[in-house]
Amino acid sequence: xxxxxxxxxxxxxxxxxxxxxxxxxxxxxxxxxxxFLNVESFDLALxxxxxxxxxxxxxxxxxxxxxxxxxxxxxxxxxxxxxxxxKHPIQEFTQHVYTLNGYPYMVHHGDWFSGKAVGLLVFHLSxxxxxxxxxxxxAEYNRQKDIYxxxxxxxxxxxxxxxxxxxxxxxxxxxxxDLNLHPKDLGFRLLKEWTGLHDAYLETQDFKGxxxxxxxxxxxxxxxxxxxxxxxxxxxxxYVLYKAVSGFxxxxxxxxxxxxxxxxxxxxxxxxxxxxxxxxxxxxPPQHNPSPxxxxxxxxxxxxxxxxxxxxxxxxVAQARWWATFASYVIGLGLLFLAVLSxxxxxxxxxxxxxxxWTLSVGLVLGVGxxxxxxxxxxxxxxxARAELQHVLGRAREAQNLGPEFKPALFLEHQExxxxxxx
Amino acid sequence: xxxxxxxxxxxxxxxxxxxxxxxxxxxxxxxxxxxFLNVESFDLALxxxxxxxxxxxxxxxxxxxxxxxxxxxxxxxxxxxxxxxxKHPIQEFTQHVYTLNGYPYMVHHGDWFSGKAVGLLVFHLSxxxxxxxxxxxxAEYNRQKDIYxxxxxxxxxxxxxxxxxxxxxxxxxxxxxDLNLHPKDLGFRLLKEWTGLHDAYLETQDFKGxxxxxxxxxxxxxxxxxxxxxxxxxxxxxYVLYKAVSGFxxxxxxxxxxxxxxxxxxxxxxxxxxxxxxxxxxxxPPQHNPSPxxxxxxxxxxxxxxxxxxxxxxxxVAQARWWATFASYVIGLGLLFLAVLSxxxxxxxxxxxxxxxWTLSVGLVLGVGxxxxxxxxxxxxxxxARAELQHVLGRAREAQNLGPEFKPALFLEHQExxxxxxx
Numbered sequence: 082x083x084x085x086x087x088x089x090x091x092x093x094x095x096x097x098x099x100x101x102x103x104x105x106x107x108x109x110x111x112x113x114x115x116x117f118l119n120v121e122s123f124d125l126a127l128x129x130x131x132x133x134x135x136x137x138x139x140x141x142x143x144x145x146x147x148x149x150x151x152x153x154x155x156x157x158x159x160x161x162x163x164x165x166x167x168k169h170p171i172q173e174f175t176q177h178v179y180t181l182n183g184y185p186y187m188v189h190h191g192d193w194f195s196g197k198a199v200g201l202l203v204f205h206l207s208x209x210x211x212x213x214x215x216x217x218x219x220a221e222y223n224r225q226k227d228i229y230x231x232x233x234x235x236x237x238x239x240x241x242x243x244x245x246x247x248x249x250x251x252x253x254x255x256x257x258x259d260l261n262l263h264p265k266d267l268g269f270r271l272l273k274e275w276t277g278l279h280d281a282y283l284e285t286q287d288f289k290g291x292x293x294x295x296x297x298x299x300x301x302x303x304x305x306x307x308x309x310x311x312x313x314x315x316x317x318x319x320y321v322l323y324k325a326v327s328g329f330x331x332x333x334x335x336x337x338x339x340x341x342x343x344x345x346x347x348x349x350x351x352x353x354x355x356x357x358x359x360x361x362x363x364x365x366p367p368q369h370n371p372s373p374x375x376x377x378x379x380x381x382x383x384x385x386x387x388x389x390x391x392x393x394x395x396x397x398v399a400q401a402r403w404w405a406t407f408a409s410y411v412i413g414l415g416l417l418f419l420a421v422l423s424x425x426x427x428x429x430x431x432x433x434x435x436x437x438x439w440t441l442s443v444g445l446v447l448g449v450g451x452x453x454x455x456x457x458x459x460x461x462x463x464x465x466a467r468a469e470l471q472h473v474l475g476r477a478r479e480a481q482n483l484g485p486e487f488k489p490a491l492f493l494e495h496q497e498x499x500x501x502x503x504x
Numbered sequence: 505x506x507x508x509x510x511x512x513x514x515x516x517x518x519x520x521x522x523x524x525x526x527x528x529x530x531x532x533x534x535x536x537x538x539x540f541l542n543v544e545s546f547d548l549a550l551x552x553x554x555x556x557x558x559x560x561x562x563x564x565x566x567x568x569x570x571x572x573x574x575x576x577x578x579x580x581x582x583x584x585x586x587x588x589x590x591k592h593p594i595q596e597f598t599q600h601v602y603t604l605n606g607y608p609y610m611v612h613h614g615d616w617f618s619g620k621a622v623g624l625l626v627f628h629l630s631x632x633x634x635x636x637x638x639x640x641x642x643a644e645y646n647r648q649k650d651i652y653x654x655x656x657x658x659x660x661x662x663x664x665x666x667x668x669x670x671x672x673x674x675x676x677x678x679x680x681x682d683l684n685l686h687p688k689d690l691g692f693r694l695l696k697e698w699t700g701l702h703d704a705y706l707e708t709q710d711f712k713g714x715x716x717x718x719x720x721x722x723x724x725x726x727x728x729x730x731x732x733x734x735x736x737x738x739x740x741x742x743y744v745l746y747k748a749v750s751g752f753x754x755x756x757x758x759x760x761x762x763x764x765x766x767x768x769x770x771x772x773x774x775x776x777x778x779x780x781x782x783x784x785x786x787x788x789p790p791q792h793n794p795s796p797x798x799x800x801x802x803x804x805x806x807x808x809x810x811x812x813x814x815x816x817x818x819x820x821v822a823q824a825r826w827w828a829t830f831a832s833y834v835i836g837l838g839l840l841f842l843a844v845l846s847x848x849x850x851x852x853x854x855x856x857x858x859x860x861x862w863t864l865s866v867g868l869v870l871g872v873g874x875x876x877x878x879x880x881x882x883x884x885x886x887x888x889a890r891a892e893l894q895h896v897l898g899r900a901r902e903a904q905n906l907g908p909e910f911k912p913a914l915f916l917e918h919q920e921x922x923x924x925x926x927x
Contacts (some may be wrong), residue, residue: 458581
């Protein structure tokens with residue numbers, strides 16, 4: 082490879098808000114999105130909330146001349162909503178569906194039915210291996226009383242761990258998506274600390290767009306203004322994150338966002354803002370010194386964020402077990418009630434009402450039985466994430482106790498990831 | 505690394521048949537298994553069907569002095585049943601739960617409730633990275649009319665793809681487990697062709713054990729003799745598979761199985777036979793010639809096995825969609841019936857029976873609604889596996905058309921895995 086080798090990568094990310102029958106002006110917005118992507122001719126366009134496969138097929142046809150490669154990630158009952166359009170051939174792809182993703186009985190929130198996932202696409206660009214990830218985490222419906230917090234933390238961990246295990250031979254890693262996490266949220270810090278990914282908004286040399294890089298802004302006519310009331314500038318929950326893994330450095334030359342309108346100041350393309358980043362990859366001799374922003378393990382914020390995540394998952398496990406126990410009591414009561422009703426029917430008492438109540442009770446027992454099983458599974462899923470976290474925490478502490486000379490390979494390898502071009 | 509470097513690895517695998525309340529002599533077998541593992545002191549013991557976490561904890565305590573590291577993979581409602589005991593520290597672990605794993609309404613088969621998965625453990629041994637995988641695929645209840653065939657093929661593909669994406673930086677790969685696949689079954693061929701893993705039974709220099717390496721034999725008193733009637737020697741469904749990925753070669757020096765008794769000729773340890781392999785890893789300069797057993801992509805059996813798997817998944821998708829359509833008709837009929845009954849009740853007709861039928865119908869509509877959603881999700885899961893397979897098939901065909909000089913990196917990388925020491 083030439084010493085002055087450099088690769089420019091233009092990336093687009095948008096949560097498209099493409100819910101059939103519910104999202105306003107969906108067809109028009111998809112058409113305008115297709116036109117825009119064709120004009121701009123990005124290297125890679127990563128989209129979320131393309132819930133309808135017809136919309137994907139429409140975009141695929143429209144974008145075919147500019148983006149010959151495309152993939153739609155299918156999962157769950159509705160689908161993951163994730164898709165990608167690329168100028169460059171996709172070498173490989175796979176996906177990981179998150180173990181925990183809300184509750185099936187919260188039908189009005191709908192996340193459980195969508196099978197939220199992370200999609201991985203492998204590209205070979207000028208001899209370099211790029212692992213591009215696209216994801217969409219569980220939505221936050223009530224920031225004050227967030228019943229999905231443990232699930233979102235577990236998802237952030239699974240996402241980080243999936244990237245960690247699948248990107249070991251990649252030269253560069255790119256993660257785009259709607260994380261439904263604010264920059265200071267536990268899940269986001271956990272993801273950044275464990276993967277060593279850099280936030281394009283914080284690292285870019287040139288930013289143009291919404292105030293504080295927000296990706297849901299009150300200026301957007303599709304946004305629920307009430308939900309944004311506590312955040313006058315809006316919120317930043319969509320991200321472009323990246324890192325160079327071995328022998329390369331990567332920097333963000335420019336980052337743009339839309340600002341509540343479409344890029345030509347018309348009706349917005351979605352209720353979220355689009356992110357457009359220009360990344361520059363350059364050759365860099367392998368260095369074993371961690372970058373100044375990330376100290377060695379013993380001083381790094383990794384241990385504290387792992388500890389915090391463990392505590393959050395502990396609370397989640399306790400809550401899941403409480404619901405399972407509560408459901409088991411309801412099942413017990415339901416069975417008792419059924420026995421009493423059966424006796425009443427047998428004695429020829431108030432038959433009509435007894436039969437009605439009997440069948441209702443059977444339904445209740447079966448329904449609550451399903452809830453019981455669901456929360457058992459939830460507890461298992463949270464315990465699994467906690468076990469992985471605790472293992473990493475244990476090894477981080479070991480490294481701390483042994484001092485910087487005795488860092489286990491895991492952490493050396495981990496820190497190798499922390500390489501970015503100084504801005 | 506020294507040129508005469510060599511690493512010996514002793515591996516144990518057993519499906520433990522540890523179903524609480526149902527498996528005979530479970531406590532006694534667990535005790536004897538623990539004693540045996542302590543005496544033999546393997547490097548790695550990989551176990552399946554340890555359904556009870558209490559059994560794992562019992563073994564953990566018992567094996568602690570000999571196997572200081574252990575992990576239990578939690579998933580689903582019951583658990584994955586997978587666990588590992590190791591002499592060497594576990595550097596990292598993670599797991600992937602299979603998207604498709606039977607049907608929740610087939611309660612008597614129970615696979616759906618267990619959350620079948622593949623567990624990954626990363627070890628650093630003498631400076632080498634070993635990725636050890638342990639798994640258990642969906643059981644085969646009726647070989648003549650196997651309603652789970654598409655699910656098992658999809659699982660085999662997910663397993664192969666998970667290994668492919670997570671082992672890129674490993675020096676050696678080991679897969680142990682109960683695959684519920686005979687050596688000539690589509691799923692097993694797909695797994696072998698896509699990962700390049702070698703079958704210890706076929707490659708070993710020295711085999712001692714049951715006829716044809718069978719792991720369920722009629723001599724075992726716990727085996728259902730009726731199920732084995734078509735196979736007089738038994739069946740081979742448990743495996744030790746391995747490969748060296750880069751700069752190393754690996755060979756199987758010895759492979760032993762139990763033969764229907766415990767290793768000291770007493771009552772068997774399980775209804776499956778245990779596998780005990782001694783692997784030898786040696787340094788080998790990187791070669792770019794594919795091994796003689798695997799020709800270039802255009803002559804390899806990969807394309808034909810991928811095609812076969814696509815056909816099987818096509819059938820699975822059609823069947824899943826048929827069930828979803830059937831369920832939607834039943835829902836329609838149920839709703840119609842409910843409307844008629846509501847009219848009857850309103851007119852004051854045969855109230856008692858009408859109420860009973862009304863509530864039963866509501867239950868039916870809800871139950872069949874769940875079945876409908878389940879099969880929609882099943883179709884999505886199968887489509888996802890088919891899309892991945894088709895992509896790989898497309899790239900294999902591209903390589904075929906371009907000739908051996910133009911093999912895409914994917915396949916060069918893939919073939920690099922096909923390296924074993926000639927026996």
